Amino acid sequence: MFASPLRWNDVWLMLQGAGVTLSLTFWAVLGGTLLGLILGVVRPSSRWWVSAMIGFVLDIFRSVPLLIQLVLVNSFNSIVGLRLPVFTVACVALALYTAAYCAEVVRSGVLAVPLTTRRAARSLGMSWWQDITSIVLPMGMRVMLPTWIGLTLGVMKDTALVLWIGVAELLKTSQSIITRTQEPLLVLAIAGLIYFVISYPIARAGMRLEKKWNTQ
Amino acid sequence: MIEVSDVRKSFGKLEVLKGINLTVKKGEVLSMIGGSGSGKSTMLMCINGLEPIQSGRIVVDGIDVHAKSTDLNHLRKRIGIVFQQWNAFPHLTVLENVMLAPRKVLKKNRQEAEQIAVRHLKHVGLGEKLKVFPSRLSGGQQQRMAIARALAMSPDYMLFDEVTSALDPQLVGEVLDTMRMLSKEGMTMIVVTHEMRFAREVSDRVAYFHQGKIHEIGSPEQIFGSPNQPETANFLKSVHGA
Numbered sequence: 001m002f003a004s005p006l007r008w009n010d011v012w013l014m015l016q017g018a019g020v021t022l023s024l025t026f027w028a029v030l031g032g033t034l035l036g037l038i039l040g041v042v043r044p045s046s047r048w049w050v051s052a053m054i055g056f057v058l059d060i061f062r063s064v065p066l067l068i069q070l071v072l073v074n075s076f077n078s079i080v081g082l083r084l085p086v087f088t089v090a091c092v093a094l095a096l097y098t099a100a101y102c103a104e105v106v107r108s109g110v111l112a113v114p115l116t117t118r119r120a121a122r123s124l125g126m127s128w129w130q131d132i133t134s135i136v137l138p139m140g141m142r143v144m145l146p147t148w149i150g151l152t153l154g155v156m157k158d159t160a161l162v163l164w165i166g167v168a169e170l171l172k173t174s175q176s177i178i179t180r181t182q183e184p185l186l187v188l189a190i191a192g193l194i195y196f197v198i199s200y201p202i203a204r205a206g207m208r209l210e211k212k213w214n215t216q
Numbered sequence: 217m218i219e220v221s222d223v224r225k226s227f228g229k230l231e232v233l234k235g236i237n238l239t240v241k242k243g244e245v246l247s248m249i250g251g252s253g254s255g256k257s258t259m260l261m262c263i264n265g266l267e268p269i270q271s272g273r274i275v276v277d278g279i280d281v282h283a284k285s286t287d288l289n290h291l292r293k294r295i296g297i298v299f300q301q302w303n304a305f306p307h308l309t310v311l312e313n314v315m316l317a318p319r320k321v322l323k324k325n326r327q328e329a330e331q332i333a334v335r336h337l338k339h340v341g342l343g344e345k346l347k348v349f350p351s352r353l354s355g356g357q358q359q360r361m362a363i364a365r366a367l368a369m370s371p372d373y374m375l376f377d378e379v380t381s382a383l384d385p386q387l388v389g390e391v392l393d394t395m396r397m398l399s400k401e402g403m404t405m406i407v408v409t410h411e412m413r414f415a416r417e418v419s420d421r422v423a424y425f426h427q428g429k430i431h432e433i434g435s436p437e438q439i440f441g442s443p444n445q446p447e448t449a450n451f452l453k454s455v456h457g458a
Contacts, residue, residue: 119266120303120362124317124369125292134316138307216307216349 005181011190017173018194020087024159024169025198027091029152032098039099040106041132054103061100067161069093074165090162098155105147109140142213149206153199170194217241218263218373218406223272225255225262232258234428235272242372245405247415247436250425251451256408259425260375263406264288264295277372293321296366297375300382302358304350310337311346314365322369336364340394356387360394367398374398376407412455416440424448 039058043051061069073093077084084092113136121131163172174191178184218240225233232255240246248256261267263274265281265288274281279291305313314333318324324332337343340360350358359379366374376395380388392414399405399418409415415422416436423433424445432445443449 114301114303116299116301117303117305120299121305122289123264123266123292123297123299124365125289125321126317127289130320134320135305139305142307213307216351 004183004186006177006183006186010177010181010187013173013177014170014187014190014194017168017170018198020167020169021156021159021171021195022198024087024090024094024162024167025152025156028094028098028155028159031091031095032102032155033148035095035099036102037106039103041110041136043103043107044110045128058100058103061097062104066093066097066158067164069097070161070165086166090159090165090167094155094159094162097158098151101151102148105144105151106140108147109144110136112143113139142210145206145210145213149203152202156199156202157195217277218404219273219275220259220263221273221275223259223262223269223274225258225267225269232428233262233269236428236430238423238430238433240373240404240406242404243402244420245399245403245407245418247419247422248406248408248425249410249412249415249422249451250431254425255428256423256425257377260297260377260406260408263375264292264297266297289321293369294372295375296369296371296373297377298359298362298366298379300378302355302362302379302382304353304358304361306350308349309346310342310348310350310353310361313350313361314368317365318368332368333364336367337361339367339397340364341390354387355383356390359383359387359391363391363394363398373404373406376405376409378408378410380409380411410455412440412452424451426451 039054043054046054070090070093073096074086074089077089117139118131118135121135122128126134159169160171162169163175170191174187178187181187218238220236220238223233223236224231232253234255236255236259238246248259250256258267262269263276263281265286269282276291276295279286281288281291305316308316311330311333314337315326315329318329318332319326334343334346337346340363342357342360342364345353345357345361350361353361363379379395380391383391388411392411395405395407395414396418407415407419419436421433422436422439423430424439424443424447425431426447432439432443432448434444438444439448440452443452
């Protein structure tokens, strides 16, 4: 194929790597979004020192390069002897990193809901929790969505960094194929195309949802 | 019955309510008038516990609003409030806006909640707008929706906090008409308002708030016709002059 040492089998390997990238992204975004939701909702209505503490921890996760976090979490796993598979370690580290950003996304969404609207909800006898689930999150969602989509796409591309702790995702697979075939441009072009094919539908879906909400 | 006794309330160092005493009986319409910052809106917020008080007591049908043991969510089912900013829930249709609290708070099923909502929306003249989102409504329509939303909880009391102040002048009438209708139906109402004609025509009693106190309270005829206090007379003169 392609009159080069690259074989169909290699493309198949890359697709498998893409599968790993996808599932890393899925778990990281799922875990990160859940944790981020909790932190982002709780923080604005908690005491100042709780909020300050949460803020400080999140700042750490957002300020230290992801690569260093991955290596540290991986080493922690070995030192403490948790013996978690390296894939799990990668998911955990990525989820924490995602949560730190997601918490800010959620917080800005929550703060975008006017206090008077929340007051109106409470005045109807709705509890704090009913206010959050029926009013604040659905309304805040419209503010959060574009940033959240951006975050998801960012995390998807950041998963490439886990090759440093030995997870064979798309980029790692591509690299080993490059080593054998000496066809870096072609292989990287294919890898790039695969990343694009994954990202594009997510971005499109986000845009369509936004458009739908805007017509209300 | 709403009984307010010696209520004091501060925002930081600023005391906005300086010992308020007031009783509102079932079926009565009380208007609260006065300059901005006189404490009348704050008084409303305290009555359904949206704002805490520093001392005194507010008792609604025997329930102490600010007692620690009081379930405010439960109490608020019985006290509807409509705000100056109509505060529509923008992500829900008009019908869903009104259905939400009956479903979540009163635990009605979808069908029951919808019946209640449709009934109240028709009552305030929004029967044609059920499936519309609030952003498509005029201010007056949104405010009437807010009234229907509060009424859907079948409250015993309705509080109105300057509900026409943010409306374009030509939209004020339709909201006042809705409130007039409620008063004729015997709803117990406390109305904070700058609409003096409305206060005079609809109220059983009028309270003039001045510097955090009820400076004068009496029948509309007395307050508007022959106020006892010079401050009341001055205020009314300034409002009529505007």
